[in-house]
Amino acid sequence: MDIKYIIYIISFFGLIEKGFSQELQQHSTKNWEDFRKDYKVPKWFADAKFGIWVHWGAQTQPKQGGGWYARNMYQQDVGKELWGKNAYPYHNKTYGHPSKIGYKDVVNEWKADSLDTDALLKYFKSLGAKYFVALANHHDHFDNFESTYNPWNSVNVGPKRDIISEFEKSTRKYQLPFGVSSHDDRFLSWWLPAFGADKEGAYKDIPYDGRLTKEDGKGLWWEGLDPADLYGLPPEMRDEAYLVSVKEAWVKRTVELATKYDVDMLWFDGYGFPYGNYGKKASEAFYNFKLEKYGKLDAIVAGKFKDEPSTVMDVERGGANSIQNLPWQGTLTFTSWFYKEDRQILHNARTVVEMLVDMISKNGNLLLNVELLPNGKIPNNHRLILDSIGAWVNMNAEAIYASKPWTIYGDNLQGNRKGNGLAETDLDGAKKQNNDTDFNERTIKSSMYPADEVRFTCKGKNLYIFVMNPKEKNILIPSLALQKSQRRISKINLLGSKEKIHFDQNQNGLTINLPNKLPTELVIVFKIEGLTNYMLN
Numbered sequence: 001m002d003i004k005y006i007i008y009i010i011s012f013f014g015l016i017e018k019g020f021s022q023e024l025q026q027h028s029t030k031n032w033e034d035f036r037k038d039y040k041v042p043k044w045f046a047d048a049k050f051g052i053w054v055h056w057g058a059q060t061q062p063k064q065g066g067g068w069y070a071r072n073m074y075q076q077d078v079g080k081e082l083w084g085k086n087a088y089p090y091h092n093k094t095y096g097h098p099s100k101i102g103y104k105d106v107v108n109e110w111k112a113d114s115l116d117t118d119a120l121l122k123y124f125k126s127l128g129a130k131y132f133v134a135l136a137n138h139h140d141h142f143d144n145f146e147s148t149y150n151p152w153n154s155v156n157v158g159p160k161r162d163i164i165s166e167f168e169k170s171t172r173k174y175q176l177p178f179g180v181s182s183h184d185d186r187f188l189s190w191w192l193p194a195f196g197a198d199k200e201g202a203y204k205d206i207p208y209d210g211r212l213t214k215e216d217g218k219g220l221w222w223e224g225l226d227p228a229d230l231y232g233l234p235p236e237m238r239d240e241a242y243l244v245s246v247k248e249a250w251v252k253r254t255v256e257l258a259t260k261y262d263v264d265m266l267w268f269d270g271y272g273f274p275y276g277n278y279g280k281k282a283s284e285a286f287y288n289f290k291l292e293k294y295g296k297l298d299a300i301v302a303g304k305f306k307d308e309p310s311t312v313m314d315v316e317r318g319g320a321n322s323i324q325n326l327p328w329q330g331t332l333t334f335t336s337w338f339y340k341e342d343r344q345i346l347h348n349a350r351t352v353v354e355m356l357v358d359m360i361s362k363n364g365n366l367l368l369n370v371e372l373l374p375n376g377k378i379p380n381n382h383r384l385i386l387d388s389i390g391a392w393v394n395m396n397a398e399a400i401y402a403s404k405p406w407t408i409y410g411d412n413l414q415g416n417r418k419g420n421g422l423a424e425t426d427l428d429g430a431k432k433q434n435n436d437t438d439f440n441e442r443t444i445k446s447s448m449y450p451a452d453e454v455r456f457t458c459k460g461k462n463l464y465i466f467v468m469n470p471k472e473k474n475i476l477i478p479s480l481a482l483q484k485s486q487r488r489i490s491k492i493n494l495l496g497s498k499e500k501i502h503f504d505q506n507q508n509g510l511t512i513n514l515p516n517k518l519p520t521e522l523v524i525v526f527k528i529e530g531l532t533n534y535m536l537n
Contacts, residue, residue: 029288032280032310035297039310042298044177044264046327047402048130049360050393053181053331054120054167055135056372058103058142058158060338061110064090067337070103070140074193074208076200086342102194102209104222104230107142107152112159115376117170123378124370125174127390128397133179133267133367134167136257141187141230145261149253152230157222168261179265179300180257185250185274188238191231210234247278251285258286262293267314268303283311302329318440319355320362323405330359332441333369334382345381346443349388353522354442354449356393357466360400361409361455388522395496396525399464403457411479412452452476464495465512465526473514480510480531487530494518495525 059069065087066072072084073091088098095101095109124132137143143153145164154163164180171178194210197203211234214226233242254274258266266286273279283301287310290299302312313328320328332355335343356366370386373379378386393400449468452475457464467475482488482505492501492512496519503512518524 029291030284032284035284035287035310036308039297041312041327042264042300044298045131045300045312045365048177049365049400049403050128050356051131051133051179051329051365051367052124052127052129053133053135053367053369054372055181055333055337055369056376057135057138057140057144057338058107058110059138059140060372061106061374062087062090062094062340064340064342066340066343068139068190069338069340070106070138071190071193073103073106074098074196074210076198083336083343097203097206098194098208099197099203099206100209102212102227103140104152104209104225104227107140107158107230108221110158110374112154112161112163112374112376115159115161115163115166115372117166118173120376120378121167121170121174121176125176127386128393128400129176129368130401131177131179131265132167132171133181133265134164136164136180136182137184137253139183139187139190139269141184141191141232143253143257145257147253148256149249150229151225157225164257164261168263177264178261179267179302180261180263181267181269182254182257182274183269184253185268185279186270188232188243188246192235194231195234247275250275251278251282254279254282255285255289258282259289264298265300265302268301271304272306273303315364319358320364322362323409324363327363327365329365329367330355331367331369334371334385336371337369339371339373339379346441346445347385348444349385349392350522351442351444351446352385352389353392354468356400357455357468357523358409360403360457361405361466363405392520392522395519398459398462399457399466399495399525399527403459403464406456406458406463408456408479410453410455411477412450412454412475414450414453461530463528463531465528467514467524467526470514470518470524474511475514476509476511478509480505481508482506489528489531491529493527495527496520501526 059067062069066084068081068084069087072078072081072087074088076088078084078087091098095105121132134144136145141150141152143150145153146155146162147153154161168178191210194208197205197207209227210231212227217223217225232238232246257263266283268274268279273283286301287297287299291297300312301310302314304314304316305311313324313326315328315330317332319330332347332352334347335345352368359366370378371382451469451472453468454475454477455466455468465477480489489503489505489510492503494501494515497515497517499515499517501512501515503510512526
C-alpha cells in the first residue's frame with residue numbers, strides 16, 4: 001500500500017480516538033450527503049450481471065446444525081429456527097458440552113487446509129462470473145483477515161491464514177472486481193445464548209463458555225485470548241460506554257478491511273447501515289479512500305438499503321417485482337448459507353438460471369453463493385450444478401453481460417416465483433420486508449414456468465427473448481404483435497444453435513416455432529436484431 005494511504009488510514013483512526021463524529025466529518029473530502037447527490041453505480045457492476053460469493057467461515061467446520069451454528073449450539077431448543085435444530089445435540093456429541101468446549105474451540109478446529117484461492121477464482125471466472133465476493137466476518141464476530149482490532153481472527157486462530165488477503169490476490173490475478181461481506185453488527189444480541197445454561201439435564205444451570213474470562217485460559221490453547229473479545233461482555237456488564245466502544249471498534253475494523261484490501265464492494269448484512277450513523281461514517285470513509293487513491297469513485301456499498309441512492313440495493317434469496325431504475329443485486333445459495341450435510345438442496349441449474357434471467361430482465365445482478373467445505377473445496381454435487389450454470393451463462397453471454405431491461409421485463413406472466421418459504425434468515429427482520437422481494441426465491445419445489453412465459457433484455461439494437469420453459473413446439477408473444485409504422489421482424493436466431501427458426505408475426509403477436517433440437521434443457525434465448533425501439537400497444 002502506498003505510504004500516503006497508510007498515512008490516511010492512520011489519520012482516520014486517530015480521529016476516531018479523539019471523538020467519532022465531528023472530527024471525521026471535517027476530515028472527509030466528502031460527506032455522505034455529497035455522495036447521495038452525485039453517486040453513480042460503477043459500469044463494471046451494471047454490466048456484470050453475474051457474480052460469485054463465498055459465504056464461508058468457521059461455522060462451516062461442524063457438519064450439521066444449520067448456518068447459524070455458533071448461536072444455535074448454545075440452545076437446547078431453537079424454537080422456530082428449525083434449520084438449527086441439530087446444532088446443540090451435534091455439538092455435544094462431536095465436541096463436548098458448551099460449558100466446557102464452546103464455539104471458540106470450534107473456530108480453532110477450522111483449518112481450511114485445502115484452500116486454493118487461485119484454483120477457485122480460475123474456476124469461478126470460467127463459469128462466467130464477472131466479480132467475486134468473500135465473507136470477511138459473520139454474526140460470530142470472527143474475522144477472516146488479519147485484523148488489528150480483533151484478536152479473534154483467522155491469522156491468530158484456526159487456519160492461521162489471512163483468508164481475505166489470499167482471495168483478494170487471486171481475484172486481482174484473474175482481473176475481477178473484489179468485494180467483501182460483513183455481517184458482524186448484530187453479534188452482541190446474536191451471542192446472547194452463549195451466556196446462558198442448560199435448562200434441564202446433567203448440566204442444568206452450569207454456565208456456557210461465554211462467561212469464561214481471559215484468566216480461565218491459562219495453560220490452555222487459548223491462553224492470552226479473551227472470550228469477551230469474541231462473544232462480547234456478559235449482558236449485565238454492558239453499559240453505554242461499552243456499547244459505544246463496540247461500535248467504534250467496528251468502524252476501525254471495517255475501514256481497515258475496506259482499505260487494506262482495497263475492495264471494490266463493501267456488502268453489509270441486515271437492514272440499513274450497521275449501527276446507524278457509525279455504518280454511514282465507515283462507508284463515507286471507504287468512498288473517500290477510493291476517491292483519494294484513484295481520483296474517481298468506482299466502488300459500491302451494498303445492502304438492504306432503502307432511499308439510499310449512493311448504495312446498491314440487495315435482495316436476499318429473492319428478486320424485484322418490476323424493472324428497477326438503478327442496478328441492484330439478488331443473492332442466492334444452494335442450501336444453507338454455510339455448507340451443512342443435514343440441509344436439503346434447494347436449487348439446481350434450472351432454478352438458478354431462472355432466477356438469474358428474472359433478475360437481469362429487471363436491471364439486476366445475481367450474486368450466487370458457493371458453499372465451500374470446511375477444507376476449502378467445492379462439494380462434488382454442487383460443482384456439477386455450477387458446471388451446468390457456467391455452460392449456460394457462457395453460451396448465452398451476449399444476452400446477459402452489459403444488457404439492459406427492455407420496455408417490459410416479460411410477457412405471458414403467469415409463473416409463480418414463490419419457493420418453499422423462509423430459509424436461513426433473521427425471521428423478525430424478514431417479516432418487516434415485502435414478502436414479494438426478499439426470500440421469495442424459486443426452488444426445486446416450485447412449479448415449472450408456463451411454456452409461453454418469457455423474459456426480455458436488450459443490448460444495442462438487439463432484443464433477446466428468454467423462454468423460461470421451452471417444452472412446447474411454439475409460443476405466442478403478444479407484446480411483439482405487428483403494429484402500424486413498425487417494420488416486420490425479418491430474422492430470429494436461437495443462441496447456441498444453427499437451426500433455422502420459423503416464426504409468424506401478425507396483429508395477435510409473434511409466434512415462434514421451437515426447433516426439434518434445442519441447445520440446452522434450460523432456458524433458451526432468441527435474438528432479434530434491430531427491434532429495441534419497438535413500441536408496445
